[in-house]
Amino acid sequence: AQSVTQLGSHVSVSEGALVLLRCNYSSSVPPYLFWYVQYPNQGLQLLLKYTSAATLVKGINGFEAEFKKSETSFHLTKPSAHMSDAAEYFCAVSGYGGATNKLIFGTGTLLAVQP
Amino acid sequence: SAVISQKPSRDICQRGTSLTIQCQVDSQVTMMFWYRQQPGQSLTLIATANQGSEATYESGFVIDKFPISRPNLTFSTLTVSNMSPEDSSIYLCSVVEAANEKLFFGSGTQLSVL
Numbered sequence: 001a002q003s004v005t006q007l008g009s010h011v012s013v014s015e016g017a018l019v020l021l022r023c024n025y026s027s028s029v030p031p032y033l034f035w036y037v038q039y040p041n042q043g044l045q046l047l048l049k050y051t052s053a054a055t056l057v058k059g060i061n062g063f064e065a066e067f068k069k070s071e072t073s074f075h076l077t078k079p080s081a082h083m084s085d086a087a088e089y090f091c092a093v094s095g096y097g098g099a100t101n102k103l104i105f106g107t108g109t110l111l112a113v114q115p
Numbered sequence: 116s117a118v119i120s121q122k123p124s125r126d127i128c129q130r131g132t133s134l135t136i137q138c139q140v141d142s143q144v145t146m147m148f149w150y151r152q153q154p155g156q157s158l159t160l161i162a163t164a165n166q167g168s169e170a171t172y173e174s175g176f177v178i179d180k181f182p183i184s185r186p187n188l189t190f191s192t193l194t195v196s197n198m199s200p201e202d203s204s205i206y207l208c209s210v211v212e213a214a215n216e217k218l219f220f221g222s223g224t225q226l227s228v229l
Contacts, residue, residue: 034218036220042222043119043220044220045220046217046219102160102163103158103218104160105157105158105159106157107156108156
């Protein structure tokens, strides 16, 4: 069975500070991993995905995530937070075969950016 | 990228009634999914909507409660039947774009059951 665990349901950073959102996964097969963002009153938007190519994945809006098999982690980072980054972020995993398999989502991390 | 139109965007319904949510995609897609996001929780897959055959439901979800139609490759409906306040959630349609295997989501239907 596959699962993801997001550590920290709420994260608060100052504008300009490093953003680090943690995600650990469990999968019995090589996983595909995703980060989605949900802005207030909007649908989910794909930030980035890992599909067994490069372990460091760059996404939209300056975000990136690194796949670390030894740590079963796929943490999301951004060097400098903007006010517009305030949103809820979801980590998700699917089994080998890519996005066509169902996604298992984490419980989400609400990111607040303080001025 | 696939453009997904989902409606209604929100509704307030009475206990015991049913609501049908529509999902329209601007291109043909093989796989369509329905998710639920309960207040303060993550997304949970309800079912995979299969074109030309019965939907495949996840554990904890049944066809009688959540009947799904998929008449063609661009359209699906999810009905929430005999609603109770516990059904108050956001319901999201999602599709896989075959060209890049990306999963796209509609903007969701905010359902409140009184």
